Amino acid sequence: MKVYVFKSLPPFLWGYTRDIRAMWALEECGIAYETIGLDCGPNGLQDETWFEKISPFKQIPAIDDDGYILTESGAILLYLAEKSGKLIPSDLQGRAQVYRWLITSLNNIEPFALPVLFADLQGDSNPHLKALRPWHVDILGRFLPKIDQIVQNQPFLMGSSFTVADIAFTCVLREIRKTEILAGYPNIVKYRSRCEERPAFGKVLDAYEDRLGIARGSAR
Template identity: 45%
Template sequence: MLTLYGFGRVNSKVVGFTRDLRVLWALEELGLPYQVHGVDHPSGELRGDAFLRMNPFAQVPVLDDNGFVLTESAAILLYLAEKTGRLIPSELEGRAQVTRWCFAALSSVELPLSQLLMVDLLGASDPTGAQRRPGLVKYSERVLGALEDWLGSRAYLVGEAFTVADILMATVLREVRNAGVLEGFPKVSAYRVRCESRPAWQRTLDAYEQRLGVPAGSTR
């Protein structure tokens, strides 16, 4: 049985943006049996000795596959894809392209988007947020423009097949779904909607909202 350490309690401002969602989505897509160990972030459980032995960075998600422990959301997604032979091409070149886009989602696209998300979440409590936001919007638009061009007529990042790279990219794009920056990128916006329309994602959100005790539909 796979065990995923995800959030059981977390600051309400970040509900719907947490990175355990990426792995939960993959698990639902793959139909693997798993259980969720809900970690209590506000109580400091991530800083406890038991958790730090699994992840010294005190972060979720953490996957425990019958004693094999793995951290970092992209690494976990690639591991699950390789383990099952699904959500990733069978040939070397195709797998390399999926890996490439996993890195791109987290190192190229998420970098400005996550900063913009934090500025918007913190609001007035961030004394320099209003000054930094225009620059972050410009930075975000640059990477989104590159993604817009890449998608072109492609349904997904690596051709016509949905892969773990799309899970990562779609969850990254969720970070700015309310920031207004996606409006000028119709192909990126349509791509995000296409990914989030998958039944596995809907099941993921339903279970996530129930576990965190938030109103149904509030994370859409």
């Protein structure tokens, strides 16, 4: 399987990009893959025009499974889980709960976590986004306390089993890992550490830093 990833990024994007999600799932699922690296353009998009035939919005990640092309990190995570039979329950209702938690991460958490990240990155150069930051933090406060309670008594979102929903949620949490927000949710902090201590994640992040040519720990 081919996976399209970044091979160069501006420093402010190190460790935040969504190719980490796809590679983490590939490692956890035991699927052999090769990476195809692209350079991040000035607007965060790829300059190679050929890539638009693979990813219509020229976004990373994308996978090519023997000619079957798929984009969007959430769809890729679910595809890899279904293909391998790993990181997802075998019964319909169990799988639906994984879909639910993955969608929660991408629909309820990330739309408010990303603006916080961008507000912090842009600072005074974007006063409008800076002014909206407290509102985005307040919205996150609708969701994170409930999840903090859930992972207080179980290691992962689905209970004892690590799934692709945990990959999605952990990677979304990484978008606000350098803010003050997570300090108010000690169980989520422990949960994130537990997920990132998995050998597959460590292997992926090491390879990510090596591919970008940056010092070890720069994307942590």
